[in-house]
Amino acid sequence: MSLLAQLDKSIAANGGLIVSCQPVPGSPLDKPEIVAAMALAAEQAGAVALRIEGVDNLRATRAAVSVPIIGILKRDLDDSPVRITAFLEDVDALAQAGADIIAFDGTWRVRPVPVEALLARIHHHQRLAMADCSSREDGLACHRLGAEIIGTTLSGYTTPETPEEPDLALVSVLSEAGCRVIAEGRYNTPAQAALAMRHGAWAVTVGSAITRLEHICGWYNTALKKAAL
């Protein structure tokens, strides 16, 4: 059975939650063995797939879990705002470390390597490609170029202000256009994730609300401070 067919089956059975295990950089939780433990706990709790950043985290997680892994590699570049899997060697490293799906920045911004070349390299390794997009235009362009999965990951992150709510409208527009959409970015409650599925998402990736303890504490601290005023 193809990986997509396998995922269709587990999404139908379990609901379509993908857990992104990306600790806050420099956090006491930012260690490959802890990332792998979070990933295993998510798998045991019914996650259909995992999203993992970095080669060491990916290797540790691959050894611990059996569900598919979406691999990414983040870098901060001087001459481009693109951060997620920007180079061909990043694709090679992720494939080698055991990613089943490789996600990359699919936005139309100044970038070191064209989307077409990244897609060709991912497919050369016989991996599935997920394009992390910010808009209808990005998403449709990556879909036409052959990305099997379109993520709404970067909606709200290519502009100076990031909204609080997730971009459900983008999920609808891309799924109506025939894309296999992973809703991702600020799905901080189960109700928001469920809404994404009702807007046509194939699956929903949740990161901060499940695996970034500092963000969750921050949400509570802000609310509690406001309540004390």
Ligand SMILES: CC(=O)N[C@H](C=O)[C@@H](O)[C@H](O)[C@H](O)COP(=O)(O)O
């Ligand atoms: C914009 C960007 O770089 N997003 C990253 C992509 O991998 C991660 O930092 C997010 O945590 C991930 O997309 C999940 O989103 P959320 O943490 O909101 O559930």
